[in-house]
Amino acid sequence: MKRTAGNEKGEHLSMGAPAKAPDQRPELPDFWDKRFDQGVMPWDAGSVPAAFARFAARQPRPLSTLIPGCGSAWEAAHLAALGWPVTALDFAPAAIAKARAVLGGAPVDLRCADFFTFTPARPCDLIYERAFLCALPRKLWPDWARQVAQLLPPDGLLAGYFFICDQAKGPPFGILQKQLEELLRPSFTCIEDDPANDSLPIFAGRERWQVWRRHASSSPV
Numbered sequence: 001m002k003r004t005a006g007n008e009k010g011e012h013l014s015m016g017a018p019a020k021a022p023d024q025r026p027e028l029p030d031f032w033d034k035r036f037d038q039g040v041m042p043w044d045a046g047s048v049p050a051a052f053a054r055f056a057a058r059q060p061r062p063l064s065t066l067i068p069g070c071g072s073a074w075e076a077a078h079l080a081a082l083g084w085p086v087t088a089l090d091f092a093p094a095a096i097a098k099a100r101a102v103l104g105g106a107p108v109d110l111r112c113a114d115f116f117t118f119t120p121a122r123p124c125d126l127i128y129e130r131a132f133l134c135a136l137p138r139k140l141w142p143d144w145a146r147q148v149a150q151l152l153p154p155d156g157l158l159a160g161y162f163f164i165c166d167q168a169k170g171p172p173f174g175i176l177q178k179q180l181e182e183l184l185r186p187s188f189t190c191i192e193d194d195p196a197n198d199s200l201p202i203f204a205g206r207e208r209w210q211v212w213r214r215h216a217s218s219s220p221v
């Protein structure tokens with residue numbers, strides 16, 4: 001799916017209302033570029049969240065990992081230091097510039113690309129989620145679920161943090177546990193679910209650490 005600043009469906013135009021500026025539309029890179037450029041990043045932990053660090057430490061082998069919507073890429077730097085193969089991607093050039101500075105010389109495959117049209121150069125065992133699904137307007141959630149299911153092999157893992165609440169205005173856009181299950185259950189089983197205990201204020205009390213395993217045989221959503 002290609003997202004552009006133009007109003008392809010003409011929805012706003014037909015109503016006589018002006019279309020939103022690109023930097024007011026979180027489905028476009030302009031929205032995120034503006035926030036990175038201005039240093040307004042209330043989602044940016046500046047470190048690796050604890051449950052994810054514990055999860056990585058207990059894996060018996062390195063997992064080939066994809067981090068969509070990586071932002072500053074703190075977790076990618078951590079995994080690369082553990083010797084894991086990591087692809088980190090973001091569609092906002094300003095996020096990629098920040099990630100490049102955080103990563104320094106770390107061996108991470110850093111890509112400026114749209115998750116919805118991205119084809120990884122290597123198969124991935126793990127997709128790490130943090131503040132990416134909740135950055136997406138709700139209309140994109142079925143596409144997100146389809147893409148994570150397509151990118152992971154049977155037994156592949158989707159692990160990370162989910163913003164579980166009914167916050168309609170975003171980003172961050174809240175998702176109810178029931179809605180998340182409707183998106184993921186056709187292709188995944190939830191194998192871990194715990195409250196996060198080191199959330200930033202913007203997510204506090206509403207963030208859960210979850211691990212979902214790809215079914216051996218099922219069709220994507």
Ligand SMILES: C[S@@+](CC[C@H](N)C(=O)[O-])C[C@H]1O[C@@H](n2cnc3c(N)ncnc32)[C@H](O)[C@@H]1O
Pocket residue numbers: 026027029032033043044045068069070071072073089090091092095113114115116130131132135
């Ligand atoms: C709220 S930030 C979270 C960044 C990072 N995951 C973190 O935890 O700090 C959301 C990020 O997703 C990126 N993003 C949003 N939609 C995207 C898409 N379709 N493809 C790739 N990146 C996307 C944005 O540019 C932004 O950097």
